[in-house]
Amino acid sequence: MLAILPPTDLQAIDKPNDAGSSVNLSWKLSSDDSMIDGYVILRRLVSDTTYHEIGLTGRGVSFFEDEGTQDGQEYVYIVASVKNSRLFTSEPSNNATSYPQVFHTGRINVLLCIALFTAFLGYFVSQARTGKELFIRRIPGLAAVDEAVGRATEMGKPILYVPGLGDIDWTATIASMNILGEVAKKIALYDTPLIVPNRWSVTYTVSKEVVKEAFVTEGRPDKFKEDYVRYLTEAQFGFAAAVNGIMMRERPATNFFIGRFWAESLIIAETGAQTGAFQIAGSDSVLQLPFFVTACDYTLIGEELYAASAYLSREPLLLGSLTAQDYGKIIVLVILFGFTLFSFFNINLLALLEVQ
Amino acid sequence: MKRIIPLFICLLIGFSMIIQFFIPHPTSLEFGSTIYKWVIVLIVFALVLAIGNLIRHHGTKIRRQKKDWPYSIVTLSSMIGMAIIGLFWGIQAESLFQKIYLNVFAPLSATMFALLAYYMASAAYRAFRARSLEATLLLAAAFIVMIGFMPFGQYIHPRFPAFAEWVMRVPNMASQRGILLGVAFGAIATALKIILGIERAWLGGKE
Amino acid sequence: MKWYEVISTIDRRIIYVLLTVLVILPFFTRVTIPQNIMPQTQRLFDFIESVPPNDKAVIMTFDYSPQTMPECHPMAKALLKHCFARNIPVIGVSFDPQGPGLAVDAITSVVDRINHYATSKEDSLVYGKDYVYLGWKSGRIAAMLDMGESIAGVFPRDYFGTSVDSFPLMQRIRNYKEVAIAIVLSAAAYPDDWIRYPQTRYGVNIGAGLTAVMAPKYYPFLQTGQIAGMMSGMKGAAEYEKLVLEHGYARELGTAETGMNSQSMIHILIIVFILLGNIGYFFSRRQK
Numbered sequence: 001m002l003a004i005l006p007p008t009d010l011q012a013i014d015k016p017n018d019a020g021s022s023v024n025l026s027w028k029l030s031s032d033d034s035m036i037d038g039y040v041i042l043r044r045l046v047s048d049t050t051y052h053e054i055g056l057t058g059r060g061v062s063f064f065e066d067e068g069t070q071d072g073q074e075y076v077y078i079v080a081s082v083k084n085s086r087l088f089t090s091e092p093s094n095n096a097t098s099y100p101q102v103f104h105t106g107r108i109n110v111l112l113c114i115a116l117f118t119a120f121l122g123y124f125v126s127q128a129r130t131g132k133e134l135f136i137r138r139i140p141g142l143a144a145v146d147e148a149v150g151r152a153t154e155m156g157k158p159i160l161y162v163p164g165l166g167d168i169d170w171t172a173t174i175a176s177m178n179i180l181g182e183v184a185k186k187i188a189l190y191d192t193p194l195i196v197p198n199r200w201s202v203t204y205t206v207s208k209e210v211v212k213e214a215f216v217t218e219g220r221p222d223k224f225k226e227d228y229v230r231y232l233t234e235a236q237f238g239f240a241a242a243v244n245g246i247m248m249r250e251r252p253a254t255n256f257f258i259g260r261f262w263a264e265s266l267i268i269a270e271t272g273a274q275t276g277a278f279q280i281a282g283s284d285s286v287l288q289l290p291f292f293v294t295a296c297d298y299t300l301i302g303e304e305l306y307a308a309s310a311y312l313s314r315e316p317l318l319l320g321s322l323t324a325q326d327y328g329k330i331i332v333l334v335i336l337f338g339f340t341l342f343s344f345f346n347i348n349l350l351a352l353l354e355v356q
Numbered sequence: 357m358k359r360i361i362p363l364f365i366c367l368l369i370g371f372s373m374i375i376q377f378f379i380p381h382p383t384s385l386e387f388g389s390t391i392y393k394w395v396i397v398l399i400v401f402a403l404v405l406a407i408g409n410l411i412r413h414h415g416t417k418i419r420r421q422k423k424d425w426p427y428s429i430v431t432l433s434s435m436i437g438m439a440i441i442g443l444f445w446g447i448q449a450e451s452l453f454q455k456i457y458l459n460v461f462a463p464l465s466a467t468m469f470a471l472l473a474y475y476m477a478s479a480a481y482r483a484f485r486a487r488s489l490e491a492t493l494l495l496a497a498a499f500i501v502m503i504g505f506m507p508f509g510q511y512i513h514p515r516f517p518a519f520a521e522w523v524m525r526v527p528n529m530a531s532q533r534g535i536l537l538g539v540a541f542g543a544i545a546t547a548l549k550i551i552l553g554i555e556r557a558w559l560g561g562k563e
Numbered sequence: 564m565k566w567y568e569v570i571s572t573i574d575r576r577i578i579y580v581l582l583t584v585l586v587i588l589p590f591f592t593r594v595t596i597p598q599n600i601m602p603q604t605q606r607l608f609d610f611i612e613s614v615p616p617n618d619k620a621v622i623m624t625f626d627y628s629p630q631t632m633p634e635c636h637p638m639a640k641a642l643l644k645h646c647f648a649r650n651i652p653v654i655g656v657s658f659d660p661q662g663p664g665l666a667v668d669a670i671t672s673v674v675d676r677i678n679h680y681a682t683s684k685e686d687s688l689v690y691g692k693d694y695v696y697l698g699w700k701s702g703r704i705a706a707m708l709d710m711g712e713s714i715a716g717v718f719p720r721d722y723f724g725t726s727v728d729s730f731p732l733m734q735r736i737r738n739y740k741e742v743a744i745a746i747v748l749s750a751a752a753y754p755d756d757w758i759r760y761p762q763t764r765y766g767v768n769i770g771a772g773l774t775a776v777m778a779p780k781y782y783p784f785l786q787t788g789q790i791a792g793m794m795s796g797m798k799g800a801a802e803y804e805k806l807v808l809e810h811g812y813a814r815e816l817g818t819a820e821t822g823m824n825s826q827s828m829i830h831i832l833i834i835v836f837i838l839l840g841n842i843g844y845f846f847s848r849r850q851k
Contacts, residue, residue, distance in 0.1 A: 057764055059766065103379060103380075178558060198406070240468055309557050321555075325545045332541075466630060485841055
């Protein structure tokens with residue numbers, strides 16, 4: 001059998017931006033790559049004499065990550081082309097040592113964006129503090145909240161507020177809690193019962209506190225009832241069934257579906273529409289928005305959900321943060337436009353963004 | 357005090373977790389995983405409160421024989437029954453718990469999910485009316501996609517399915533990305549506002 | 564009430580009854596709505612066609628759950644029929660704990676049917692020689708990576724507890740080098756990990772059979788060739804069934820075909836109702 005050429009140019013470097021214990025290997029494919037079975041990777045400590053096999057790759061692969069190194073130890077590697085169990089080894093690599101990094105350089109762009117955005121936020125919030133008037137466009141879904149609460153009061157029926165099916169670690173759920181606080185304040189002024197069903201134990205405790213505090217803020221702590229905020233079940237469709245049951249039995253005059261939703265969105269929104277309730281939905285789940293738009297009277301689309309608490313409370317500090325968001329978006333749009341423009345001239349700037 | 361302590365904890369943990377994201381060192385990773393473990397522990401405590409609420413709500417309903425109280429019996433007995441079966445007879449593949457899960461719970465969930473087909477039909481009938489220019493565009497897009505994805509879409513024109521896919525891939529995707537961009541900024545702003553204590557509605561509003 | 568008012572305010576219960584009837588109807592009648600073959604399905608089929616018989620194996624991962632069974636189960640069966648008809652050995656695995664029950668069902672139903680019609684011993688399928696099912700393993704990513712070194716190392720025993728080394732098939736197929744393609748059947752984003760890990764390191768070919776909701780995410784991977792071919796939802800399954808039947812690898816179509824007929828019927832029903840609603844709306848507006 002003819003000799004098979006081994007891979008060449010074997011390089012070993014510490015894997016960047018990791019917690020240590022990893023060395024990255026790369027090599028140029030053997031010229032006989034198409035004929036071989038694959039590559040075998042062998043390693044030894046510099047202080048040692050014998051190589052040990054540490055892994056295999058398929059043919060056409062010129063990269064291997066050794067995830068079993070000891071930090072601080074020096075290693076040397078060889079890679080061999082394999083054909084019918086025979087090894088054709090490369091020249092040894094340079095010596096390599098793995099160690100953990102203290103800063104993830106691949107995330108510099110994220111850090112810069114956070115810093116820039118925080119600066120915007122700080123600037124516009126301080127502007128707001130000086131009493132500068134900030135404009136916020138009319139959001140029909142939020143303008144209708146007063147009407148929604150008033151309607152339920154007139155009809156003497158409860159208001160249902162579903163804070164989504166996401167746990168508290170979804171930002172949409174947190175935004176929903178902020179809106180719930182504002183809605184509960186309006187409700188506290190009337191004698192309208194409120195029903196807040198929850199899917200998760202943590203959202204249950206948070207929403208209970210939010211509603212309770214809202215009643216306290218409005219000076220009506222006596223009006224708050226423990227029964228307003230309920231825990232149902234973690235099962236997705238069990239929750240949907242329970243919410244449907246509440247809508248059919250207790251016939252709320254107004255339904256709010258605000259937060260993160262999945263496949264159950266239309267099931268609950270359509271049931272609500274069938275009971276004749278006035279419905280306001282809001283979600284950042286792009287796939288569920290069309291369902292809400294078809295079945296609800298008003299829908300908060302995407303970022304309107306996050307703007308809601310500023311809109312409802314009219315608190316200058318929160319309004320200031322909306323302006324910061326707008327500036328953030330302008331920057332992103334300028335970058336997108338710029339990159340698109342450059343790509344027309346065949347200049348690829350994407351390489352500049354080779355970070356996470 | 358009642359406000360300051362939670363705000364302080366929020367600020368401290370929030371910033372620690374942001375910093376943790378930028379440090380790949382094992383110590384930092386360990387800190388992150390410790391925090392996640394704490395979250396799990398806290399969730400368990402919250403679960404006790406939540407189940408307490410469930411039992412109290414339905415217990416009161418049964419005791420006072422409020423409207424529809426028999427449903428509450430079903431809820432409570434199912435919950436307690438499943439808990440006892442799971443605790444005493446285990447949850448392995450062949451256990452009674454698994455059998456109930458697969459033969460009662462799974463079909464019930466599937467039934468709820470299947471209702472979607474009915475609701476889609478009735479919602480589409482009610483909502484897809486050419487009331488305005490926007491609604492007409494929506495209607496047209498819906499038609500193109502529905503017919504294009506059906507087997508006989510190709511008989512209208514051989515390239516019709518490809519056109520339907522284009523509608524999904526280009527205009528639909530473009531608008532989705534637009535929404536997602538706004539969502540991303542909204543989410544970042546909300547997170548920062550909470551960490552910095554600007555947003556306090558979750559604590560019941562202003563002091 | 565004028566006719567146009569009637570058709571623009573049809574009671575939802577009428578819609579529900581018609582929908583139910585149209586879903587059930589295709590199960591009892593032999594209406595066949597012809598399927599066009601989408602290019603991604605054809606590519607997966609062609610890939611399996613190009614695998615030489617009695618050589619490399621096909622890995623199938625059964626990573627779907629009962630909820631998505633109507634979409635993924637017929638895909639699995641059609642693929643199995645195709646592989647077995649071409650004498651390509653199949654290794655089944657699961658990384659989703661809900662997979663094994665469905666995997667065993669799919670494999671046994673296809674194997675029993677083939678063996679039922681087998682005329683000689685050579686024609687019938689033998690467990691351990693023509694196919695194995697290795698069962699479920701936790702730690703998905705680590706497991707799929709380790710299979711590149713040794714499949715028997717990750718699954719020392721098969722689903723039924725037999726030592727994997729005792730199977731003639733597994734003595735021959737040791738790791739990804741002897742695997743033609745790994746086909747991921749799932750309702751989740753599992754192909755991501757297959758592309759990111761075993762494909763990057765071992766150069767494994769990846770195929771996919773995904774629910775219609777998940778599939779659009781993977782069109783870019785088809786363009787780049789990182790996914791060799793894909794079945795998308797029930798339609799993808801029905802297309803594959805049709806291909807398998809047309810090439811004489813199966814005696815009849817599977818359940819996806821019937822499911823697709825139901826689905827098409829509903830689409831037609833919805834389109835008809837939307838049209839009725841709009842006609843009614845148009846005339847009632849003209850009257851005003």
